Amino acid sequence: MKFVDEAVIDIAAGDGGNGCASFRHEKFKEFGGPDGGDGGRGGHVLAQAHSALNTLVDFRFTRRFEAKRGEHGKGSDMFGAKGDDVVLRLPVGTVITDADTGEVLFELLKDGEEVTLAKGGDGGFGNLHYKSSTNRAPRQKTLGHPGERRTVKLELKVLADVGLLGMPNAGKSTLIAAVSNARPKIADYPFTTLHPNLGVVRAGPERSFVVADVPGLIEGASEGAGLGHQFLRHLQRTRLLLHVLDVAPFDEGVDPVAQAKAIVAELKKYDKELYSKDRWLVLNKVDVLSPEERDAKVKDIVKRLKYKGPVFEISALTREGCDTLVQKVYEHLHQVHQAKQSNVAVDPRFADRG
Missing domain, CATH: 3.40.50.300 (P-loop containing nucleotide triphosphate hydrolases)
Incomplete structure (x- = not known):
């Protein structure tokens, strides 16, 4: 396998799902109240160190990694599912740097160490979230928050004595x-x-x-x-x-x-x-x-x-x-x-x- 010790990749965490504005509609319950659920959180982009790896070649040809967005909230008190995380398997000894600022974000020095490179966006609130004794029929809902996006540089420094x-x-x-x-x-x-x-x-x-x-x-x-x-x-x-x-x-x-x-x-x-x-x-x-x-x-x-x-x-x-x-x-x-x-x-x- 060709030894590759540098790579620049784009990562994008998932956006949060939107909240839902909904009201219960059941027989004999004319004013059932709000039942719109919150949106799900977007997936994170994680980095995990693995001692079995010794090259960054997998990131030389695949340069964009994007996590799934969270599902939207639904009626009947149904909250959206969170988006799946994306886990990047990196060799132990990898230095992760923000490509735009040059700031060193993380250094993976132990096998199994896991860090979050980009956080998924929070889900929006459904109208169920706004229910109160003075606001029994809220129609408010919020959109999901966008996930973090960044370009990072991966640089491998081998761990040798x-x-x-x-x-x-x-x-x-x-x-x-x-x-x-x-x-x-x-x-x-x-x-x-x-x-x-x-x-x-x-x-x-x-x-x-x-x-x-x-x-x-x-x-x-x-x-x-x-x-x-x-x-x-x-x-x-x-x-x-x-x-x-x-x-x-x-x-x-x-x-x-x-x-x-x-x-x-x-x-x-x-x-x-x-x-x-x-x-x-x-x-x-x-x-x-x-x-x-x-x-x-x-x-x-x-x-x-x-x-x-x-x-x-x-x-x-x-x-x-x-x-x-x-x-x-x-x-x-x-x-x-x-x-x-x-x-x-x-x-x-x-x-x-x-």
């Missing part, structure tokens, strides 16, 4: 295939990944996390160059970024350090919050280097990047170092989760002050 970051052909797809159940397309040419891939990584019994592989970034991605800029939003909800670097590029003229700096610059231009996320350096394809070349290459890259965080030397192809990486990632995510659960945020500047 870890995001893979890197240039095309850095080995991200091979890595996610090596450590998870994802099976992305892998080939020896750039941009084999054309849409995000999600994989569940098992670090042990009841120990797992979700990793996302997005199309590789190139310089100028934040302005629209290449493919990766379309999917940077999927890294915004991750708690850890793994910057995958090819230490032995096929083209000898390619400098891995320059590539790494270019990607970090693109992150900063696109979103400073994304730039400030925890980011670990993963040096891939070390299997093609001799032990001496490997040590020298790793030291040179770390030194030139002035990088002080965790560094992992792996080969996604042979799976060398992958198990260690998986365990360290899980431990980090577990610590982040525990800190979030306890609502403890420690500023590192004051961590040693007691």
Whole structure:
């Protein structure tokens, strides 16, 4: 299925039914009184999150969704039935924005979460509603209220714990295939990944996390160059970024350090919050280097990047170092989760002050 992560749709809730002006007509009851019922409420347009969905493709071709109007009131004290609701099934992680104002209306973050996008109009009052001791034969009735109408933008941001970051052909797809159940397309040419891939990584019994592989970034991605800029939003909800670097590029003229700096610059231009996320350096394809070349290459890259965080030397192809990486990632995510659960945020500047 083609991955679609954006769609603009028109939604219209149902109008309310009109009230009815009617009087009872029964044998031997000349003045039976009012018996006109109220109109029914129009149907709502609802959005419901489903974890089984991972694309917005259903909304790329069907762009208008309209709920049923409420039935009109009738005589004999008969109220109109409410209109049927329309339920839009959306992937977990969908952001719903008002297309006209840009206001974020809802974010669906939990499976089964349900929100109302457009409310149906209330039904009108029948003349039965106006009956009183001083107004025994009311002829008033009101029309149903119109349902809400709006144009909304649907934008999917995948819910992953870890995001893979890197240039095309850095080995991200091979890595996610090596450590998870994802099976992305892998080939020896750039941009084999054309849409995000999600994989569940098992670090042990009841120990797992979700990793996302997005199309590789190139310089100028934040302005629209290449493919990766379309999917940077999927890294915004991750708690850890793994910057995958090819230490032995096929083209000898390619400098891995320059590539790494270019990607970090693109992150900063696109979103400073994304730039400030925890980011670990993963040096891939070390299997093609001799032990001496490997040590020298790793030291040179770390030194030139002035990088002080965790560094992992792996080969996604042979799976060398992958198990260690998986365990360290899980431990980090577990610590982040525990800190979030306890609502403890420690500023590192004051961590040693007691």
